[in-house]
Amino acid sequence: MEISVIQAILFGLFACLASMPGMGGTVIGNYTLGRPLVAGLVVGVIMGDIQTGIIVGAAIQIVYIALVTPGGTVSADVRAISYIGIPLSIVAIKGLGLDPGSAQAAQMATALGSAVGTLGTVLFYGTATINLVWQHMGWKAVEKGDFKKLYLVDMGLPWISHFLCSFIPTFIITKMGSNMVDVIKNYLPMDGIAMKTLFTVGSLLPAVGVAILLKQVVTKATDLLTFFFGFTLAACMGVNLIGAAIVGGFFAIIFYNIKMLQIRKPVAAAGDMLDDDDEEEI
Amino acid sequence: MAEKKLSKKALSKSFRNWYYGHLTCFSQEHMQTFGYLCAMLPLVEELYDTEEQKKEAMQTYTAFFNTEPQLGTIIVGITAGLEEARANGTGDGEMINGIRAGLMGPVAGIGDSLIVGTLIPILLGIALGLSGGGSPLGAIFYIVAWNLIITLGMRFLYYKGYELGGKAVEFLVGEQANAIREAVVMLGTVVIGAVAASWINVSTSFQMLNEEGGVIVDLQQTLDGIFPKILSAVTVIFCWWLMSKKKISPTKVMLILVLIALIVVVLGFFDPGLAY
Numbered sequence: 001m002e003i004s005v006i007q008a009i010l011f012g013l014f015a016c017l018a019s020m021p022g023m024g025g026t027v028i029g030n031y032t033l034g035r036p037l038v039a040g041l042v043v044g045v046i047m048g049d050i051q052t053g054i055i056v057g058a059a060i061q062i063v064y065i066a067l068v069t070p071g072g073t074v075s076a077d078v079r080a081i082s083y084i085g086i087p088l089s090i091v092a093i094k095g096l097g098l099d100p101g102s103a104q105a106a107q108m109a110t111a112l113g114s115a116v117g118t119l120g121t122v123l124f125y126g127t128a129t130i131n132l133v134w135q136h137m138g139w140k141a142v143e144k145g146d147f148k149k150l151y152l153v154d155m156g157l158p159w160i161s162h163f164l165c166s167f168i169p170t171f172i173i174t175k176m177g178s179n180m181v182d183v184i185k186n187y188l189p190m191d192g193i194a195m196k197t198l199f200t201v202g203s204l205l206p207a208v209g210v211a212i213l214l215k216q217v218v219t220k221a222t223d224l225l226t227f228f229f230g231f232t233l234a235a236c237m238g239v240n241l242i243g244a245a246i247v248g249g250f251f252a253i254i255f256y257n258i259k260m261l262q263i264r265k266p267v268a269a270a271g272d273m274l275d276d277d278d279e280e281e282i
Numbered sequence: 283m284a285e286k287k288l289s290k291k292a293l294s295k296s297f298r299n300w301y302y303g304h305l306t307c308f309s310q311e312h313m314q315t316f317g318y319l320c321a322m323l324p325l326v327e328e329l330y331d332t333e334e335q336k337k338e339a340m341q342t343y344t345a346f347f348n349t350e351p352q353l354g355t356i357i358v359g360i361t362a363g364l365e366e367a368r369a370n371g372t373g374d375g376e377m378i379n380g381i382r383a384g385l386m387g388p389v390a391g392i393g394d395s396l397i398v399g400t401l402i403p404i405l406l407g408i409a410l411g412l413s414g415g416g417s418p419l420g421a422i423f424y425i426v427a428w429n430l431i432i433t434l435g436m437r438f439l440y441y442k443g444y445e446l447g448g449k450a451v452e453f454l455v456g457e458q459a460n461a462i463r464e465a466v467v468m469l470g471t472v473v474i475g476a477v478a479a480s481w482i483n484v485s486t487s488f489q490m491l492n493e494e495g496g497v498i499v500d501l502q503q504t505l506d507g508i509f510p511k512i513l514s515a516v517t518v519i520f521c522w523w524l525m526s527k528k529k530i531s532p533t534k535v536m537l538i539l540v541l542i543a544l545i546v547v548v549l550g551f552f553d554p555g556l557a558y
Contacts, residue, residue, distance in 0.1 A: 021308030026351055027301065027432055031402065032425055037409055041421035051416030058413045058420070062481045065403050075532040101415065103483065118533055131309040138307075138316055142344060145337050147323055151299075154307040154316045193547055200543035200552045204517055206482045208535055210474060211521035216399045217471050218522070226468055228515070230475020235511040241407045241476050248472030256465035263457045 001094045001178060003047075003087060008175040010046050011083045012167035014039070016159070019079035019166055021127065023159060030078060036060040036113065039082030047090060052100040056089045057082075059106035060113035062206040066213040079166050080120020085113035087174045095181030096190070107202025114205050123165045130161035286329055286369045288444075293362065295324040297440045300358050301433070304351045313348035321358050322365065329369040339365065342375035349386045350393025355436040357385050359443020360450050367447065381448060388455050392463055400470030401431070407477040482514040488551045501551075 003011075017024035018033035032038055040057015044050035060081060089109035098105045134157040141149035188194050218224055233239040233247060304317035319340065326339045349357065364378045405427050413420030443450050453459060490499040505512050524530045524538065546552050 021305040023306060025302040026305050027429065027436075030305075031432070032428060035402075035406065035424065037406060037413065038421050038425055041418050044418075050418055054413050054416040054418055054421060058410055061406060061410060062477070065406055065477065066399055114536060118536065125310075128309045131307050132311060134307055135309055135312055135316060138319075139344075142319070142340060145333050147327070147336070147340060150316065150319050150323060154303045154320045158307045193544070196547040196553060197540070197544045200547055201540050203482075203484050204539045204543060205536065207478075207484070207514065207517040207521045208532055208539065210478045210482065210518050211525055211535070212532055213399060213403060213474050214471075214518070214522045215526045216395055217467050217474070218526070223471065224519070226471040227475040227478075230472035230477075231479045231511075231515060232475070233472070234476040234479035235509075235515075239476065241411045241473065241480065244476035245404055245408070245469070245473050248469040251472065252465040252469040255468050256461055259461035259464065260458070263461065 001091050001181075003091065003174050003177055005175070007046050007087075008171045011043070011087055011174050012171040014042060015079040015083040015166040015170040016162040018082055019077065019127065019162070020124070021131075021158070022079070022166075023162055034078035034082055036064060036082050036086065039086055043083070043086045043090065047087065049090065052090050052093065053086065055100050055105065056086050056093070056109040056113075059109045059202075060085060060089070063110055063114050063209040064117070065209045066216070075121070076114070076117035077120030077122075077124045078117075079170065080123055081113050081117035083170050084120065084173050085109075085116035088116065088177045088180065089113055091177045092181050092184070095178065096185065103203075104199055107199040110202035110205050111198045123169060126165040127158075127161045130164065131158055134158060134161075286366065288325060288328060288362065288366050292324045292328040293441075293444065296321050296358070296362060297355075297437065299324065300351075300355060300440070301436060304354075312346065314351060314354075315344065315347050317351075318347045318358065319343050322361065325362055325365055329365060338375070339368070342378055345379050345383070347382065347386065349390040350397060352397050352432055352436055353393030353439065354386075354389050356439040356443040356450060356454065357382060357389060359440040359445075360385070360447060361443075362440075363444045363447035381451065385451065385454065392454070392459075395467055395470075396463060397432075400466055400473075402428070403477065404470060404473050405431075407473055407480075410477070410481060478514065478518055479511050482511075482518065484513040484517050486513065486546075486551045487553045 014033060016022065017029050018039065020026065020030040020034065022029035022034065024030070024033055033042065036057045037054070038057070040053040040055070040061075041050065042053075043057070044053020047053065064076065064078075064081060086109075089112045092112060093100055093105045093108060096108075098108060134153045137157075138150060138153035141147065141153065214224075214227060218227070229251075230244055230248060233244050234241075239247065300317060300321035303320050304314050307316045308314070322340065322343045326336055330336045330339055343361075361378055361382060364373055364381065367373050368375070368378065405424055409420035409424035409427075411420065412423055446453065486501050486505075488501040489497050490501075492498050509515070521535055521539075524535050525532065530538070543552075
């Protein structure tokens with residue numbers, strides 16, 4: 001399967017919009033176009049195979065279900081995962097003759113997408129470094145009182161950084177993608193240790209994504225029980241995600257009410273004034 | 283002199299600049315500072331007449347700024363209110379920057395756990411459930427739900443911040459806000475558990491065979507009898523333990539998993555059974 005020049009150009013453009021920090025802003029860029037599931041739809045439409053696009057996007061999405069960038073440090077780059085990793089995965093799945101609906105196709109996509117995402121962090125640091133040049137111009141403008149220039153610095157000039165660090169790498173790598181599949185086919189047999197390891201890694205990686213989230217929300221060991229409550233709902237009782245959200249929401253309300261009772265007690269003793277304030281703020 | 287009041291037009295321009303531009307010109311050194319300058323510019327231009335005053339006001343916002351940008355919208359709203367007050371003679375740049383710097387950290391913490399750590403995973407979890415078999419429905423659901431919730435939410439936060447000014451600080455770091463946050467995080471943790479059970483599939487193909495080739499022990503079946511999906515749960519906890527107790531970075535954890543995968547494949551615990 002070949003990726004045409006026009007398709008590669010489109011991937012490059014979406015990479016500019018979707019990255020963190022990207023030209024689509026964070027709401028529409030990073031958190032919408034940059035999510036692998038959405039990118040799966042976009043790439044699927046561009047490549048004319050929405051079904052495979054979504055399957056690949058969904059598989060990779062689980063690894064990056066919570067891509068948190070605390071203080072601007074990243075462990076993976078969204079533009080690389082979404083607009084390099086997903087097209088390459090689709091090409092690989094088709095080229096190797098895997099059934100898109102199979103677990104192996106998902107594992108292949110997960111392993112490939114994560115590898116590309118990790119290597120892609122170099123693009124993130126590249127973009128941020130080039131932006132320093134525009135910011136330098138920005139400081140000069142502020143000193144001179146030439147404030148209108150700030151818009152150009154904040155929303156115009158970074159396109160140049162993205163042309164260099166998003167558009168060009170995405171264009172070249174996706175265009176070369178089909179050659180990669182031939183190399184894999186020639187040198188790495190499907191029943192060899194390397195490919196088996198690749199598939200196994202693909203099945204293990206989603207655990208990292210969930211663990212990153214857990215690290216954020218679990219402060220004491222008993223919090224793990226809350227996690228296992230949700231796990232048990234789905235694994236043993238077959239509750240789906242909307243169901244789990246409703247049950248979780250019910251317990252969250254109980255928890256909130258208990259917490260508020262603890263807080264209100266001393267307040268009520270001090271006087272009713274503060275109590276009224278609290279209610280207004282809801 | 284009549285009291286200065288920001289026009290609707292200036293406020294909505296300021297909001298739009300922040301909504302779109304808070305991270306477009308990101309660098310490790312200044313992060314969201316330029317987005318903040320662009321958000322304050324329409325307000326400063328309306329409130330002050332002379333170039334000197336404008337310069338002085340803008341100088342306040344050249345200080346470093348970085349937070350969780352969605353929830354952080356409330357800080358921009360608060361400073362809009364404070365800047366209006368300053369133009370009318372109450373407060374100064376130092377006070378504004380004090381509040382800004384004081385809120386940056388807590389808001390980043392709350393925003394990361396509520397929005398990136400809870401809202402997005404819940405929406406994506408539901409969306410993944412709708413994507414079975416390659417259906418585009420899940421992706422469309424996520425696009426609509428996320429953009430609607432967050433755009434309306436950021437709008438609300440901006441104007442709420444503007445309205446309350448300095449009083450919003452109590453609203454953000456008070457005990458009630460904390461209780462809400464903990465409750466929402468609890469909901470999020472339950473959903474994450476369900477996501478893990480629904481979408482992680484770690485399984486083994488290891489079987490003990492008798493001499494005629496019949497199966498004595500099917501390891502996966504035995505494990506499922508103890509607790510369904512136990513291998514997936516163990517893998518998650520193992521990764522969590524490495525990251526939070528051993529302080530190993532996610533990238534290194536991934537490399538450790540590659541190593542483990544290689545070992546279990548060589549030992550014969552995993553085999554997809556494919557050929558070209």
